[in-house]
Amino acid sequence: MTSTTPILDALLTRRSLKPKLLQVPAPDMQTLQLCARTALRAPNHGNLPVCRFILIDEASREKLGELFRAASLRSGADEEKAARRASKALKGPMLVGFIIRRFDGAEAPLDEQLITAGAALENFLLALQACGFGAIVLSDSCREDPELKSALGIDPDETLCGWITIGTPASDGQPVPESRPEPLGVWKM
Numbered sequence: 001m002t003s004t005t006p007i008l009d010a011l012l013t014r015r016s017l018k019p020k021l022l023q024v025p026a027p028d029m030q031t032l033q034l035c036a037r038t039a040l041r042a043p044n045h046g047n048l049p050v051c052r053f054i055l056i057d058e059a060s061r062e063k064l065g066e067l068f069r070a071a072s073l074r075s076g077a078d079e080e081k082a083a084r085r086a087s088k089a090l091k092g093p094m095l096v097g098f099i100i101r102r103f104d105g106a107e108a109p110l111d112e113q114l115i116t117a118g119a120a121l122e123n124f125l126l127a128l129q130a131c132g133f134g135a136i137v138l139s140d141s142c143r144e145d146p147e148l149k150s151a152l153g154i155d156p157d158e159t160l161c162g163w164i165t166i167g168t169p170a171s172d173g174q175p176v177p178e179s180r181p182e183p184l185g186v187w188k189m
Contacts, residue, residue: 010126015176017134019092022167026094027133029055032166035127039120046108051117053124053164054097054152056089065089067151071142085142092165098137101158117161124164134169137162 004012027035036053044050056064069086077085089095100117102110121137128135142148143160154160 010129014126014129016136017167017169018136019165019167021170022092022134022136022165023170024093024167026167027128027131031131031133032094032096035124035131038123038127042116042119042123044108044116045112046103046106048103048106048108048113048116049101050103050113051098051100051120054099054154056095056097058094061089061095064095067148068140068142071145071148074145074147075142088138088163093167094165096164096166097152097154098161098164099154099158100161101155121161128166132168133166135164135166137164139163 032055039051039053065086065088068089069082072082072085073079098121100114102113104110106113108116125135125137139162140160143162146156149156149158149160152160
């Protein structure tokens with residue numbers, strides 16, 4: 001087996017932590033900006049700004065919950081489901097939206113742009129881990145709601161991919177062993 005380095009250790013032990021496993025403190029603005037800058041280092045054919053992050057100010061999270069509730073009701077959810085959806089805006093110490101933008105007609109095809117956005121997100125998550133924080137990315141059933149997107153300043157040609165909940169891991173817990181099949185195969189002629 002190959003010996004590991006600190007970077008490989010980080011890659012091999014990165015894991016998502018549910019909001020209930022995250023506690024204060026969350027990163028300060030300087031640390032969050034540093035982590036966001038690592039996203040710019042993702043492979044990027046054409047150097048397109050394919051993604052960005054939106055920090056939800058702590059004082060605005062209740063208002064975000066109201067937006068979640070209204071979007072849920074517009075999608076046909078009952079009041080109970082809408083209330084559960086609203087409560088998600090308050091879970092975890094910090095909440096950051098992850099937004100992608102597709103550039104139709106760019107030299108870099110759309111699939112490469114999506115790969116870049118995914119790599120940027122992983123860089124961000126790894127940087128958070130390197131700074132001692134944990135995180136999870138959760139999707140949102142109302143993420144395409146036009147009123148929610150408008151309230152968040154998300155352009156019509158952008159997609160709200162999900163929410164990153166960030167905080168300090170409640171315990172050092174051991175990483176879960178990898179159980180998926182080996183992703184590398186060999187092709188021979």
